[in-house]
Amino acid sequence: MILSICILTYNRAQYLNELLLSIIDSAILDTPKVELIILDNGSTDDTKDVLNKFSRTLEIQIITKEQNMLGGQTYLELFSHSKAEWILCPGDDDILVPKALKSAIEVISMLEDHISLAAFEASVVDKSGIRKIGSLIPPSIRERERILAELMYKNIYAFPATFFRRRIIDQNKAPKSIVTFDWWLWISGITDGDVHIENLQIVKYRQHEAQEQNSYLKDMWLWDRVLSFLFLINESTINDWLHQSSRESIVQFVHLLSLQFEQKESLSHSDRLLTVLILIKCLNLHKNTHDLIQPKLVKLGVDPRLIGVLEGTIVTERDFLNALLRLNPSYENQRQDNLEFSNAKKLRIHQEFLAELTAKREIEKASEVSTFEWRVLRCMRRLKRLQWLRSVAFLVFRKH
Numbered sequence: 001m002i003l004s005i006c007i008l009t010y011n012r013a014q015y016l017n018e019l020l021l022s023i024i025d026s027a028i029l030d031t032p033k034v035e036l037i038i039l040d041n042g043s044t045d046d047t048k049d050v051l052n053k054f055s056r057t058l059e060i061q062i063i064t065k066e067q068n069m070l071g072g073q074t075y076l077e078l079f080s081h082s083k084a085e086w087i088l089c090p091g092d093d094d095i096l097v098p099k100a101l102k103s104a105i106e107v108i109s110m111l112e113d114h115i116s117l118a119a120f121e122a123s124v125v126d127k128s129g130i131r132k133i134g135s136l137i138p139p140s141i142r143e144r145e146r147i148l149a150e151l152m153y154k155n156i157y158a159f160p161a162t163f164f165r166r167r168i169i170d171q172n173k174a175p176k177s178i179v180t181f182d183w184w185l186w187i188s189g190i191t192d193g194d195v196h197i198e199n200l201q202i203v204k205y206r207q208h209e210a211q212e213q214n215s216y217l218k219d220m221w222l223w224d225r226v227l228s229f230l231f232l233i234n235e236s237t238i239n240d241w242l243h244q245s246s247r248e249s250i251v252q253f254v255h256l257l258s259l260q261f262e263q264k265e266s267l268s269h270s271d272r273l274l275t276v277l278i279l280i281k282c283l284n285l286h287k288n289t290h291d292l293i294q295p296k297l298v299k300l301g302v303d304p305r306l307i308g309v310l311e312g313t314i315v316t317e318r319d320f321l322n323a324l325l326r327l328n329p330s331y332e333n334q335r336q337d338n339l340e341f342s343n344a345k346k347l348r349i350h351q352e353f354l355a356e357l358t359a360k361r362e363i364e365k366a367s368e369v370s371t372f373e374w375r376v377l378r379c380m381r382r383l384k385r386l387q388w389l390r391s392v393a394f395l396v397f398r399k400h
Contacts, residue, residue: 002033002109003163004082008075009038009092010068013046015206016092018129020054026098028105029058037061039078042068072174072181079169086118087169090160095129095204104202108163116168116193117186121201122161127208136161136205138197145249147190148238149256152278153264153271157186161203164189175231180224187232191241222270229274233281242285250286254279258296267300276300 005023009016028034036058040047042065051062061081065074079087086108090096100120108118124134136158141147150156159182172188174181189195232238242250261267261275276297283293 001035001084003028003035003086003088003105004079004084004166005034005036006078006082006087006089007036007038007092008041008078008089009043009047010041011043011045011047012092013043013050015094016047017050018095019090019092020050020058022096022098023101024054024058026096026101028102033109034105035059035061035082035084037063037078037081039063039065039074041065041074072177072184075181076169076174079166082166085166086163087166088160088163090203091205093206093208094160095125095206097202097204100200100202103200104163104198107196107198107200111196114193115196116165117157117189117195118163118198119157119195120161120163120198120203122158122203122205123201125204125206127206129204129206133207135201137199138162140197142195142197143252144190144194145253146256147195148187148241149253149260151183151187151190152257152274153260155183155186157182158203158205159185160205161201162186165193168192173231173236175228175236177224177228180228183225184228184232184236188237191237222268226270226273229277233277238278239281242281247286247288250282250289251292254282254289254292254296261300272300276302 007016007019023029023036029036038051038060040051040062048064051060054060055062063078063081075089078089104118104120111118119138121138122136123132124136125132138157138161139147139150141150147156164185168185168188171192175184177184229238233242245253257275257278261271264271267275279293279297279300282289283297
């Protein structure tokens with residue numbers, strides 16, 4: 001079997017009806033190459049009636065949950081029922097494009113085994129599903145290091161328009177994610193193999209106020225992303241890829257990653273944290289990348305002494321200076337200017353000190369001269385007094 005179309009639905013009976021009609025129009029279920037699996041995640045509207053109606057004419061594998069279960073674990077349960085090589089997971093509010101879907105199945109059936117993701121385009125439509133308001137086009141890049149660098153900061157593939165091999169699910173541990181399951185899936189797929197890009201719109205991606213992602217707080221997205229990433233770099237696919245990659249591959253990845261965060265006007269706290277985490281992981285696994293990674297960490301605001309602690313080494317002032325020089329070569333000129341200014345200042349202070357010392361010595365000399373003159377005068381006075389006494393004594397003795 002080539003493809004499993006897996007649908008997770010919750011309280012969207014009307015939209016689900018449109019999605020299933022588009023699948024019927026494609027006639028892909030008329031062949032044994034494609035299967036349809038739907039998980040009803042505790043719906044309380046008319047979803048069950050819609051499923052019962054279509055199951056009379058279509059072969060559908062239906063899984064029913066009594067209560068709504070959030071997060072990636074629900075998707076994993078849905079995918080576990082797949083028997084096909086490839087999986088496509090459109091949203092229950094999306095609409096598949098029949099002719100394009102048939103063409104896409106022909107494309108993935110001919111892909112080589114090293115291709116783990118097949119990314120197609122999606123048109124963005126309004127609530128009615130008729131008016132087009134935009135497009136989701138996957139980037140044409142195919143280099144693994146560059147794709148991973150891009151994925152650090154944004155989701156570059158449309159979940160309902162990207163086919164992925166079931167082996168990604170079978171071979172990799174998944175985080176207990178709430179909202180970033182697709183992000184984990186792309187990273188796992190890229191570290192598992194290569195991506196095939198096809199310029200063909202296979203789905204109409206519906207945007208409306210009742211979308212599930214609109215119900216989550218912004219902080220939920222940020223923290224879920226951070227926790228999922230910690231799982232990826234410590235226990236899952238990124239950790240495995242970093243261990244197996246060559247130094248050249250890591251150097252290329254770090255270079256591309258730095259280009260990404262340097263092009264952004266400002267990094268969010270979560271983006272900064274993810275960047276620091278992945279760079280430190282690269283540094284720990286590949287010690288010979290120290291000279292490349294340390295300046296990046298310094299630029300992200302990481303104290304070099306902390307880097308030394310993480311590496312188990314002592315960072316000296318010279319290491320800190322070298323990191324700054326690699327970060328900004330013009331710093332050496334600034335340092336020289338500062339050094340010249342400092343030397344000039346030291347020279348001026350030294351000259352002022354010498355001048356002050358000379359003046360002090362002059363004063364001391366003058367003081368010494370004055371003291372000598374006073375002693376001479378005192379001696380002369382004593383001599384005059386002695387001469388006077390001598391004269392008086394001479395007169396006294398002469399009378400006798």
